[in-house]
Amino acid sequence: MLSSTRMYCLAGLGVTAASALLASYLRHRREEEMLWVEVGRVEDLVIFPIKSGHGTSVHKATATKFGLQCGPLTDRAFVVVLVTPEKMVHMNSGMVPMLATISAAITESSVVLSSPVTKATNSFDLHKTVQRLIFVGDPETFKNVARAPNVYPFTQFKNTDLRLYHDTCAFLVTSPSSLDDLNTRLETPVTMNQFRSNIIVSGQPAFDEDNWAYVKIGDSTILRTLKPRESCIRINVRPDSGKRQNEVLDVMRKYRVPPMPEKLAKQWAHKPIFGLHMALDQPGDIAVGDTVYAVRRKPEWFL
Structure with a gap:
Protein backbone atom coordinates (compact mmCIF):
# COMPACT_ATOMS: atom_id res chain seq x y z
CA MET A 1 0.00 0.00 0.00
CA LEU A 2 1.30 3.43 -0.86
CA SER A 3 2.09 5.73 2.01
CA SER A 4 -0.04 8.86 2.36
CA THR A 5 3.03 11.00 1.66
CA ARG A 6 3.71 9.22 -1.59
CA MET A 7 0.08 9.40 -2.57
CA TYR A 8 0.09 13.15 -2.06
CA CYS A 9 3.21 13.46 -4.22
CA LEU A 10 1.64 11.47 -7.02
CA ALA A 11 -1.55 13.50 -6.79
CA GLY A 12 0.45 16.70 -7.00
CA LEU A 13 2.27 15.51 -10.08
CA GLY A 14 -1.02 14.53 -11.64
CA VAL A 15 -2.50 17.96 -11.11
CA THR A 16 0.60 19.61 -12.58
CA ALA A 17 0.49 17.38 -15.64
CA ALA A 18 -3.22 17.99 -16.08
CA SER A 19 -2.69 21.76 -15.87
CA ALA A 20 0.03 21.59 -18.51
CA LEU A 21 -2.20 19.51 -20.79
CA LEU A 22 -5.08 21.94 -20.31
CA ALA A 23 -2.86 24.92 -21.16
CA SER A 24 -1.60 23.13 -24.29
CA TYR A 25 -5.15 22.23 -25.31
CA LEU A 26 -6.38 25.81 -24.88
CA ARG A 27 -3.48 27.14 -26.97
CA HIS A 28 -4.31 24.74 -29.80
CA ARG A 29 -8.00 25.67 -29.59
CA ARG A 30 -7.05 29.33 -29.88
CA GLU A 31 -5.01 28.73 -33.02
CA GLU A 32 -7.97 26.92 -34.59
CA GLU A 33 -10.44 29.66 -33.63
CA MET A 34 -8.40 32.72 -34.59
CA LEU A 35 -10.42 35.41 -36.33
CA TRP A 36 -8.26 38.34 -37.39
CA VAL A 37 -9.93 41.76 -37.46
CA GLU A 38 -8.34 45.04 -38.49
CA VAL A 39 -7.82 47.26 -35.45
CA GLY A 40 -5.66 50.09 -36.76
CA ARG A 41 -2.19 51.04 -37.93
CA VAL A 42 1.27 51.35 -36.45
CA GLU A 43 1.64 54.96 -35.34
CA ASP A 44 5.13 54.68 -33.87
CA LEU A 45 7.94 52.19 -33.27
CA VAL A 46 10.28 52.93 -30.38
CA ILE A 47 13.53 51.24 -29.39
CA PHE A 48 15.04 51.75 -25.95
CA PRO A 49 18.72 50.81 -26.42
CA ILE A 50 19.42 51.34 -22.70
CA LYS A 51 17.20 49.76 -20.09
CA SER A 52 15.33 52.68 -18.44
CA GLY A 53 16.92 55.12 -20.92
CA HIS A 54 15.25 57.40 -23.45
CA GLY A 55 13.50 55.88 -26.46
CA THR A 56 14.43 56.32 -30.13
CA SER A 57 11.62 56.36 -32.71
CA VAL A 58 12.32 54.48 -35.94
CA HIS A 59 10.30 54.20 -39.15
CA LYS A 60 11.06 50.52 -39.71
CA ALA A 61 12.25 47.68 -37.49
CA THR A 62 12.52 43.91 -37.36
CA ALA A 63 10.56 42.04 -34.72
CA THR A 64 12.98 39.45 -33.33
CA LYS A 65 12.67 37.00 -30.44
CA PHE A 66 14.61 39.52 -28.31
CA GLY A 67 12.52 42.56 -29.27
CA LEU A 68 12.66 45.31 -31.89
CA GLN A 69 15.88 45.77 -33.86
CA CYS A 70 16.86 48.45 -36.37
CA GLY A 71 20.43 48.42 -37.65
CA PRO A 72 22.75 48.68 -34.63
CA LEU A 73 19.81 49.51 -32.34
CA PRO A 85 32.94 43.60 -4.65
CA GLU A 86 29.90 41.58 -3.55
CA LYS A 87 27.52 41.82 -6.49
CA MET A 88 26.42 43.52 -9.72
CA VAL A 89 23.05 45.30 -9.67
CA HIS A 90 21.09 46.29 -12.79
CA MET A 91 19.90 49.86 -12.31
CA ASN A 92 16.62 51.36 -13.48
CA SER A 93 14.87 54.72 -13.44
CA GLY A 94 13.04 53.80 -10.27
CA MET A 95 16.42 53.74 -8.53
CA VAL A 96 18.05 56.53 -10.56
CA PRO A 97 15.39 58.74 -12.23
CA MET A 98 17.98 60.59 -14.34
CA LEU A 99 18.48 57.41 -16.38
CA ALA A 100 15.21 58.20 -18.16
CA THR A 101 16.80 61.27 -19.78
CA ILE A 102 19.73 59.43 -21.39
CA SER A 103 19.62 58.83 -25.15
CA ALA A 104 22.04 56.56 -26.98
CA ALA A 105 23.33 57.16 -30.53
CA ILE A 106 24.76 53.79 -31.54
CA THR A 107 26.89 52.78 -34.51
CA GLU A 108 28.77 49.56 -35.22
CA SER A 109 31.82 50.95 -33.41
CA SER A 110 30.63 53.51 -30.88
CA VAL A 111 28.02 54.49 -28.35
CA VAL A 112 27.45 58.20 -27.69
CA LEU A 113 25.26 59.10 -24.75
CA SER A 114 23.44 62.38 -24.34
CA SER A 115 20.91 64.02 -22.07
CA PRO A 116 19.11 67.38 -22.10
CA VAL A 117 20.72 68.10 -18.74
CA THR A 118 24.35 67.49 -19.76
CA LYS A 119 26.71 67.31 -22.76
CA ALA A 120 27.11 64.28 -25.02
CA THR A 121 29.76 61.82 -23.92
CA ASN A 122 31.16 58.38 -24.66
CA SER A 123 30.74 57.49 -21.00
CA PHE A 124 28.24 58.78 -18.51
CA ASP A 125 28.77 59.74 -14.89
CA LEU A 126 25.70 59.61 -12.68
CA HIS A 127 27.48 61.00 -9.63
CA LYS A 128 28.42 58.28 -7.14
CA THR A 129 25.47 56.00 -7.80
CA VAL A 130 26.51 54.69 -11.22
CA GLN A 131 30.02 55.03 -12.60
CA ARG A 132 29.82 53.77 -16.15
CA LEU A 133 27.66 52.12 -18.77
CA ILE A 134 28.74 48.73 -20.12
CA PHE A 135 27.51 46.22 -22.68
CA VAL A 136 27.58 42.55 -21.81
CA GLY A 137 27.76 39.86 -24.47
CA ASP A 138 26.06 38.90 -27.71
CA PRO A 139 22.24 38.62 -27.67
CA GLU A 140 22.43 35.13 -29.17
CA THR A 141 24.27 33.91 -26.06
CA PHE A 142 21.49 35.10 -23.76
CA LYS A 143 18.79 32.69 -22.67
CA ASN A 144 16.76 35.02 -20.50
CA VAL A 145 13.26 33.60 -20.63
CA ALA A 146 10.25 35.91 -20.35
CA ARG A 147 9.42 36.25 -16.68
CA ALA A 148 5.93 35.18 -15.65
CA PRO A 149 4.58 36.49 -12.32
CA ASN A 150 4.27 34.04 -9.45
CA VAL A 151 0.90 35.37 -8.33
CA TYR A 152 -1.18 33.98 -11.19
CA PRO A 153 -0.85 31.14 -13.75
CA PHE A 154 -0.71 33.07 -17.02
CA THR A 155 -0.90 30.17 -19.47
CA GLN A 156 0.33 32.17 -22.48
CA PHE A 157 3.98 32.17 -21.38
CA LYS A 158 6.28 29.68 -23.12
CA ASN A 159 9.82 28.70 -22.19
CA THR A 160 10.85 29.77 -25.71
CA ASP A 161 9.81 33.40 -25.08
CA LEU A 162 13.05 35.36 -24.68
CA ARG A 163 14.18 38.83 -23.59
CA LEU A 164 17.39 40.78 -23.05
CA TYR A 165 17.31 43.29 -20.18
CA HIS A 166 13.53 43.72 -20.29
CA ASP A 167 11.81 43.26 -16.95
CA THR A 168 9.21 40.82 -18.25
CA CYS A 169 9.25 40.19 -21.99
CA ALA A 170 10.39 41.55 -25.34
CA PHE A 171 7.42 43.69 -26.44
CA LEU A 172 5.05 46.27 -24.98
CA GLN A 204 -9.39 52.04 -31.74
CA PRO A 205 -11.06 53.48 -28.61
CA ALA A 206 -9.10 53.85 -25.40
CA PHE A 207 -7.99 50.55 -23.86
CA ASP A 208 -9.43 48.44 -26.66
CA GLU A 209 -6.07 46.66 -26.58
CA ASP A 210 -7.05 45.09 -23.26
CA ASN A 211 -9.03 42.58 -25.34
CA TRP A 212 -6.35 41.61 -27.87
CA ALA A 213 -5.12 38.04 -27.53
CA TYR A 214 -2.87 38.14 -30.62
CA VAL A 215 -1.63 40.92 -32.88
CA LYS A 216 -0.51 40.65 -36.51
CA ILE A 217 1.39 43.52 -38.12
CA GLY A 218 1.71 43.69 -41.88
CA ASP A 219 1.98 40.39 -43.71
CA SER A 220 4.00 38.26 -41.32
CA THR A 221 4.75 39.50 -37.79
CA ILE A 222 2.60 37.88 -35.10
CA LEU A 223 2.72 38.71 -31.39
CA ARG A 224 1.03 36.80 -28.57
CA THR A 225 -0.32 38.52 -25.48
CA LEU A 226 1.26 37.24 -22.29
CA LYS A 227 -0.55 39.46 -19.81
CA PRO A 228 -1.57 43.07 -19.15
CA ARG A 229 1.34 45.33 -18.30
CA GLU A 230 1.39 46.40 -14.65
CA SER A 231 2.65 49.92 -13.97
CA CYS A 232 5.19 50.70 -11.26
CA ILE A 233 6.77 53.90 -9.92
CA ARG A 234 8.92 54.20 -13.04
CA ILE A 235 5.98 55.55 -15.04
CA ASN A 236 6.09 58.60 -12.75
CA VAL A 237 9.54 59.58 -14.09
CA ARG A 238 9.46 62.24 -16.82
CA PRO A 239 11.96 61.41 -19.60
CA ASP A 240 12.58 65.09 -20.38
CA SER A 241 13.78 65.99 -16.88
CA GLY A 242 14.22 62.85 -14.80
CA LYS A 243 11.83 64.29 -12.23
CA ARG A 244 8.99 62.32 -10.69
CA GLN A 245 5.35 63.14 -11.40
CA ASN A 246 3.58 61.12 -8.71
CA GLU A 247 0.06 61.89 -9.90
CA VAL A 248 0.39 59.50 -12.87
CA LEU A 249 0.34 56.32 -10.80
CA ASP A 250 -2.09 57.81 -8.27
CA VAL A 251 -4.65 58.62 -10.97
CA MET A 252 -4.29 55.25 -12.72
CA ARG A 253 -4.98 53.45 -9.44
CA LYS A 254 -8.43 55.05 -9.45
CA TYR A 255 -9.62 53.58 -12.74
CA ARG A 256 -7.18 51.09 -14.28
CA VAL A 257 -7.68 48.24 -11.78
CA PRO A 258 -9.84 45.45 -13.28
CA PRO A 259 -11.88 43.66 -10.58
CA MET A 260 -11.22 40.20 -11.99
CA PRO A 261 -9.57 37.84 -11.45
CA GLU A 262 -9.77 38.68 -7.75
CA LYS A 263 -6.26 37.47 -6.99
CA LEU A 264 -4.78 39.86 -9.55
CA ALA A 265 -7.06 42.75 -8.62
CA LYS A 266 -5.27 42.98 -5.28
CA GLN A 267 -1.93 43.38 -7.06
CA TRP A 268 -3.30 45.74 -9.70
CA ALA A 269 -4.65 48.00 -6.96
CA HIS A 270 -1.00 49.00 -6.44
CA LYS A 271 0.17 48.40 -10.02
CA PRO A 272 -2.60 49.49 -12.41
CA ILE A 273 -2.52 48.16 -15.96
CA PHE A 274 -1.62 49.99 -19.17
CA GLY A 275 -0.82 48.18 -22.42
CA LEU A 276 0.07 44.59 -23.20
CA HIS A 277 3.16 42.53 -22.54
CA MET A 278 3.67 40.41 -25.66
CA ALA A 279 6.00 37.76 -27.07
CA LEU A 280 6.94 36.88 -30.64
CA ASP A 281 5.19 34.00 -32.40
CA GLN A 282 6.32 34.86 -35.93
CA PRO A 283 9.17 37.27 -36.82
CA GLY A 284 9.05 39.88 -39.54
CA ASP A 285 9.74 43.44 -40.63
CA ILE A 286 7.29 46.12 -39.51
CA ALA A 287 6.96 49.81 -40.32
CA VAL A 288 5.04 52.89 -39.28
CA GLY A 289 1.77 52.88 -41.21
CA ASP A 290 1.47 49.09 -41.38
CA THR A 291 -2.01 47.66 -40.92
CA VAL A 292 -2.54 45.96 -37.56
CA TYR A 293 -4.90 43.04 -37.00
CA ALA A 294 -5.93 41.44 -33.72
CA VAL A 295 -7.63 38.33 -32.44
CA ARG A 296 -9.93 39.36 -29.63
CA ARG A 297 -9.71 37.19 -26.55
CA LYS A 298 -12.55 35.00 -25.35
CA PRO A 299 -13.64 34.54 -21.72
CA GLU A 300 -11.95 31.14 -21.49
CA TRP A 301 -8.63 32.60 -22.70
CA PHE A 302 -7.33 33.61 -19.33
CA LEU A 303 -5.43 36.89 -19.10
Whole structure:
Protein backbone atom coordinates (compact mmCIF):
# COMPACT_ATOMS: atom_id res chain seq x y z
CA MET A 1 0.00 0.00 0.00
CA LEU A 2 1.30 3.43 -0.86
CA SER A 3 2.09 5.73 2.01
CA SER A 4 -0.04 8.86 2.36
CA THR A 5 3.03 11.00 1.66
CA ARG A 6 3.71 9.22 -1.59
CA MET A 7 0.08 9.40 -2.57
CA TYR A 8 0.09 13.15 -2.06
CA CYS A 9 3.21 13.46 -4.22
CA LEU A 10 1.64 11.47 -7.02
CA ALA A 11 -1.55 13.50 -6.79
CA GLY A 12 0.45 16.70 -7.00
CA LEU A 13 2.27 15.51 -10.08
CA GLY A 14 -1.02 14.53 -11.64
CA VAL A 15 -2.50 17.96 -11.11
CA THR A 16 0.60 19.61 -12.58
CA ALA A 17 0.49 17.38 -15.64
CA ALA A 18 -3.22 17.99 -16.08
CA SER A 19 -2.69 21.76 -15.87
CA ALA A 20 0.03 21.59 -18.51
CA LEU A 21 -2.20 19.51 -20.79
CA LEU A 22 -5.08 21.94 -20.31
CA ALA A 23 -2.86 24.92 -21.16
CA SER A 24 -1.60 23.13 -24.29
CA TYR A 25 -5.15 22.23 -25.31
CA LEU A 26 -6.38 25.81 -24.88
CA ARG A 27 -3.48 27.14 -26.97
CA HIS A 28 -4.31 24.74 -29.80
CA ARG A 29 -8.00 25.67 -29.59
CA ARG A 30 -7.05 29.33 -29.88
CA GLU A 31 -5.01 28.73 -33.02
CA GLU A 32 -7.97 26.92 -34.59
CA GLU A 33 -10.44 29.66 -33.63
CA MET A 34 -8.40 32.72 -34.59
CA LEU A 35 -10.42 35.41 -36.33
CA TRP A 36 -8.26 38.34 -37.39
CA VAL A 37 -9.93 41.76 -37.46
CA GLU A 38 -8.34 45.04 -38.49
CA VAL A 39 -7.82 47.26 -35.45
CA GLY A 40 -5.66 50.09 -36.76
CA ARG A 41 -2.19 51.04 -37.93
CA VAL A 42 1.27 51.35 -36.45
CA GLU A 43 1.64 54.96 -35.34
CA ASP A 44 5.13 54.68 -33.87
CA LEU A 45 7.94 52.19 -33.27
CA VAL A 46 10.28 52.93 -30.38
CA ILE A 47 13.53 51.24 -29.39
CA PHE A 48 15.04 51.75 -25.95
CA PRO A 49 18.72 50.81 -26.42
CA ILE A 50 19.42 51.34 -22.70
CA LYS A 51 17.20 49.76 -20.09
CA SER A 52 15.33 52.68 -18.44
CA GLY A 53 16.92 55.12 -20.92
CA HIS A 54 15.25 57.40 -23.45
CA GLY A 55 13.50 55.88 -26.46
CA THR A 56 14.43 56.32 -30.13
CA SER A 57 11.62 56.36 -32.71
CA VAL A 58 12.32 54.48 -35.94
CA HIS A 59 10.30 54.20 -39.15
CA LYS A 60 11.06 50.52 -39.71
CA ALA A 61 12.25 47.68 -37.49
CA THR A 62 12.52 43.91 -37.36
CA ALA A 63 10.56 42.04 -34.72
CA THR A 64 12.98 39.45 -33.33
CA LYS A 65 12.67 37.00 -30.44
CA PHE A 66 14.61 39.52 -28.31
CA GLY A 67 12.52 42.56 -29.27
CA LEU A 68 12.66 45.31 -31.89
CA GLN A 69 15.88 45.77 -33.86
CA CYS A 70 16.86 48.45 -36.37
CA GLY A 71 20.43 48.42 -37.65
CA PRO A 72 22.75 48.68 -34.63
CA LEU A 73 19.81 49.51 -32.34
CA THR A 74 18.38 46.64 -30.31
CA ASP A 75 15.79 47.13 -27.61
CA ARG A 76 17.17 46.92 -24.05
CA ALA A 77 20.56 45.61 -25.22
CA PHE A 78 22.43 47.84 -22.77
CA VAL A 79 22.01 48.13 -19.03
CA VAL A 80 23.51 50.38 -16.39
CA VAL A 81 25.07 48.35 -13.60
CA LEU A 82 26.30 49.13 -10.13
CA VAL A 83 29.35 46.97 -9.48
CA THR A 84 30.53 46.27 -5.96
CA PRO A 85 32.94 43.60 -4.65
CA GLU A 86 29.90 41.58 -3.55
CA LYS A 87 27.52 41.82 -6.49
CA MET A 88 26.42 43.52 -9.72
CA VAL A 89 23.05 45.30 -9.67
CA HIS A 90 21.09 46.29 -12.79
CA MET A 91 19.90 49.86 -12.31
CA ASN A 92 16.62 51.36 -13.48
CA SER A 93 14.87 54.72 -13.44
CA GLY A 94 13.04 53.80 -10.27
CA MET A 95 16.42 53.74 -8.53
CA VAL A 96 18.05 56.53 -10.56
CA PRO A 97 15.39 58.74 -12.23
CA MET A 98 17.98 60.59 -14.34
CA LEU A 99 18.48 57.41 -16.38
CA ALA A 100 15.21 58.20 -18.16
CA THR A 101 16.80 61.27 -19.78
CA ILE A 102 19.73 59.43 -21.39
CA SER A 103 19.62 58.83 -25.15
CA ALA A 104 22.04 56.56 -26.98
CA ALA A 105 23.33 57.16 -30.53
CA ILE A 106 24.76 53.79 -31.54
CA THR A 107 26.89 52.78 -34.51
CA GLU A 108 28.77 49.56 -35.22
CA SER A 109 31.82 50.95 -33.41
CA SER A 110 30.63 53.51 -30.88
CA VAL A 111 28.02 54.49 -28.35
CA VAL A 112 27.45 58.20 -27.69
CA LEU A 113 25.26 59.10 -24.75
CA SER A 114 23.44 62.38 -24.34
CA SER A 115 20.91 64.02 -22.07
CA PRO A 116 19.11 67.38 -22.10
CA VAL A 117 20.72 68.10 -18.74
CA THR A 118 24.35 67.49 -19.76
CA LYS A 119 26.71 67.31 -22.76
CA ALA A 120 27.11 64.28 -25.02
CA THR A 121 29.76 61.82 -23.92
CA ASN A 122 31.16 58.38 -24.66
CA SER A 123 30.74 57.49 -21.00
CA PHE A 124 28.24 58.78 -18.51
CA ASP A 125 28.77 59.74 -14.89
CA LEU A 126 25.70 59.61 -12.68
CA HIS A 127 27.48 61.00 -9.63
CA LYS A 128 28.42 58.28 -7.14
CA THR A 129 25.47 56.00 -7.80
CA VAL A 130 26.51 54.69 -11.22
CA GLN A 131 30.02 55.03 -12.60
CA ARG A 132 29.82 53.77 -16.15
CA LEU A 133 27.66 52.12 -18.77
CA ILE A 134 28.74 48.73 -20.12
CA PHE A 135 27.51 46.22 -22.68
CA VAL A 136 27.58 42.55 -21.81
CA GLY A 137 27.76 39.86 -24.47
CA ASP A 138 26.06 38.90 -27.71
CA PRO A 139 22.24 38.62 -27.67
CA GLU A 140 22.43 35.13 -29.17
CA THR A 141 24.27 33.91 -26.06
CA PHE A 142 21.49 35.10 -23.76
CA LYS A 143 18.79 32.69 -22.67
CA ASN A 144 16.76 35.02 -20.50
CA VAL A 145 13.26 33.60 -20.63
CA ALA A 146 10.25 35.91 -20.35
CA ARG A 147 9.42 36.25 -16.68
CA ALA A 148 5.93 35.18 -15.65
CA PRO A 149 4.58 36.49 -12.32
CA ASN A 150 4.27 34.04 -9.45
CA VAL A 151 0.90 35.37 -8.33
CA TYR A 152 -1.18 33.98 -11.19
CA PRO A 153 -0.85 31.14 -13.75
CA PHE A 154 -0.71 33.07 -17.02
CA THR A 155 -0.90 30.17 -19.47
CA GLN A 156 0.33 32.17 -22.48
CA PHE A 157 3.98 32.17 -21.38
CA LYS A 158 6.28 29.68 -23.12
CA ASN A 159 9.82 28.70 -22.19
CA THR A 160 10.85 29.77 -25.71
CA ASP A 161 9.81 33.40 -25.08
CA LEU A 162 13.05 35.36 -24.68
CA ARG A 163 14.18 38.83 -23.59
CA LEU A 164 17.39 40.78 -23.05
CA TYR A 165 17.31 43.29 -20.18
CA HIS A 166 13.53 43.72 -20.29
CA ASP A 167 11.81 43.26 -16.95
CA THR A 168 9.21 40.82 -18.25
CA CYS A 169 9.25 40.19 -21.99
CA ALA A 170 10.39 41.55 -25.34
CA PHE A 171 7.42 43.69 -26.44
CA LEU A 172 5.05 46.27 -24.98
CA VAL A 173 2.08 47.38 -27.11
CA THR A 174 -0.05 50.44 -26.31
CA SER A 175 -2.39 52.89 -28.03
CA PRO A 176 -2.43 56.71 -28.23
CA SER A 177 -6.17 56.76 -27.43
CA SER A 178 -5.43 55.14 -24.07
CA LEU A 179 -2.79 57.78 -23.37
CA ASP A 180 -5.21 60.53 -24.40
CA ASP A 181 -7.78 59.13 -21.98
CA LEU A 182 -5.25 59.21 -19.15
CA ASN A 183 -4.12 62.73 -20.00
CA THR A 184 -7.68 64.04 -19.62
CA ARG A 185 -7.40 63.03 -15.97
CA LEU A 186 -3.93 64.46 -15.27
CA GLU A 187 -3.04 68.03 -14.36
CA THR A 188 0.19 67.73 -16.38
CA PRO A 189 -0.06 65.57 -19.54
CA VAL A 190 2.52 62.86 -20.17
CA THR A 191 3.99 61.36 -23.34
CA MET A 192 4.06 57.73 -24.41
CA ASN A 193 7.81 57.68 -23.80
CA GLN A 194 6.99 57.70 -20.10
CA PHE A 195 5.36 54.26 -20.51
CA ARG A 196 8.26 52.86 -22.54
CA SER A 197 6.16 51.01 -25.12
CA ASN A 198 7.70 49.64 -28.32
CA ILE A 199 4.72 49.45 -30.66
CA ILE A 200 2.02 52.12 -30.59
CA VAL A 201 -1.16 51.22 -32.47
CA SER A 202 -3.78 53.85 -33.36
CA GLY A 203 -7.32 53.37 -34.64
CA GLN A 204 -9.39 52.04 -31.74
CA PRO A 205 -11.06 53.48 -28.61
CA ALA A 206 -9.10 53.85 -25.40
CA PHE A 207 -7.99 50.55 -23.86
CA ASP A 208 -9.43 48.44 -26.66
CA GLU A 209 -6.07 46.66 -26.58
CA ASP A 210 -7.05 45.09 -23.26
CA ASN A 211 -9.03 42.58 -25.34
CA TRP A 212 -6.35 41.61 -27.87
CA ALA A 213 -5.12 38.04 -27.53
CA TYR A 214 -2.87 38.14 -30.62
CA VAL A 215 -1.63 40.92 -32.88
CA LYS A 216 -0.51 40.65 -36.51
CA ILE A 217 1.39 43.52 -38.12
CA GLY A 218 1.71 43.69 -41.88
CA ASP A 219 1.98 40.39 -43.71
CA SER A 220 4.00 38.26 -41.32
CA THR A 221 4.75 39.50 -37.79
CA ILE A 222 2.60 37.88 -35.10
CA LEU A 223 2.72 38.71 -31.39
CA ARG A 224 1.03 36.80 -28.57
CA THR A 225 -0.32 38.52 -25.48
CA LEU A 226 1.26 37.24 -22.29
CA LYS A 227 -0.55 39.46 -19.81
CA PRO A 228 -1.57 43.07 -19.15
CA ARG A 229 1.34 45.33 -18.30
CA GLU A 230 1.39 46.40 -14.65
CA SER A 231 2.65 49.92 -13.97
CA CYS A 232 5.19 50.70 -11.26
CA ILE A 233 6.77 53.90 -9.92
CA ARG A 234 8.92 54.20 -13.04
CA ILE A 235 5.98 55.55 -15.04
CA ASN A 236 6.09 58.60 -12.75
CA VAL A 237 9.54 59.58 -14.09
CA ARG A 238 9.46 62.24 -16.82
CA PRO A 239 11.96 61.41 -19.60
CA ASP A 240 12.58 65.09 -20.38
CA SER A 241 13.78 65.99 -16.88
CA GLY A 242 14.22 62.85 -14.80
CA LYS A 243 11.83 64.29 -12.23
CA ARG A 244 8.99 62.32 -10.69
CA GLN A 245 5.35 63.14 -11.40
CA ASN A 246 3.58 61.12 -8.71
CA GLU A 247 0.06 61.89 -9.90
CA VAL A 248 0.39 59.50 -12.87
CA LEU A 249 0.34 56.32 -10.80
CA ASP A 250 -2.09 57.81 -8.27
CA VAL A 251 -4.65 58.62 -10.97
CA MET A 252 -4.29 55.25 -12.72
CA ARG A 253 -4.98 53.45 -9.44
CA LYS A 254 -8.43 55.05 -9.45
CA TYR A 255 -9.62 53.58 -12.74
CA ARG A 256 -7.18 51.09 -14.28
CA VAL A 257 -7.68 48.24 -11.78
CA PRO A 258 -9.84 45.45 -13.28
CA PRO A 259 -11.88 43.66 -10.58
CA MET A 260 -11.22 40.20 -11.99
CA PRO A 261 -9.57 37.84 -11.45
CA GLU A 262 -9.77 38.68 -7.75
CA LYS A 263 -6.26 37.47 -6.99
CA LEU A 264 -4.78 39.86 -9.55
CA ALA A 265 -7.06 42.75 -8.62
CA LYS A 266 -5.27 42.98 -5.28
CA GLN A 267 -1.93 43.38 -7.06
CA TRP A 268 -3.30 45.74 -9.70
CA ALA A 269 -4.65 48.00 -6.96
CA HIS A 270 -1.00 49.00 -6.44
CA LYS A 271 0.17 48.40 -10.02
CA PRO A 272 -2.60 49.49 -12.41
CA ILE A 273 -2.52 48.16 -15.96
CA PHE A 274 -1.62 49.99 -19.17
CA GLY A 275 -0.82 48.18 -22.42
CA LEU A 276 0.07 44.59 -23.20
CA HIS A 277 3.16 42.53 -22.54
CA MET A 278 3.67 40.41 -25.66
CA ALA A 279 6.00 37.76 -27.07
CA LEU A 280 6.94 36.88 -30.64
CA ASP A 281 5.19 34.00 -32.40
CA GLN A 282 6.32 34.86 -35.93
CA PRO A 283 9.17 37.27 -36.82
CA GLY A 284 9.05 39.88 -39.54
CA ASP A 285 9.74 43.44 -40.63
CA ILE A 286 7.29 46.12 -39.51
CA ALA A 287 6.96 49.81 -40.32
CA VAL A 288 5.04 52.89 -39.28
CA GLY A 289 1.77 52.88 -41.21
CA ASP A 290 1.47 49.09 -41.38
CA THR A 291 -2.01 47.66 -40.92
CA VAL A 292 -2.54 45.96 -37.56
CA TYR A 293 -4.90 43.04 -37.00
CA ALA A 294 -5.93 41.44 -33.72
CA VAL A 295 -7.63 38.33 -32.44
CA ARG A 296 -9.93 39.36 -29.63
CA ARG A 297 -9.71 37.19 -26.55
CA LYS A 298 -12.55 35.00 -25.35
CA PRO A 299 -13.64 34.54 -21.72
CA GLU A 300 -11.95 31.14 -21.49
CA TRP A 301 -8.63 32.60 -22.70
CA PHE A 302 -7.33 33.61 -19.33
CA LEU A 303 -5.43 36.89 -19.10
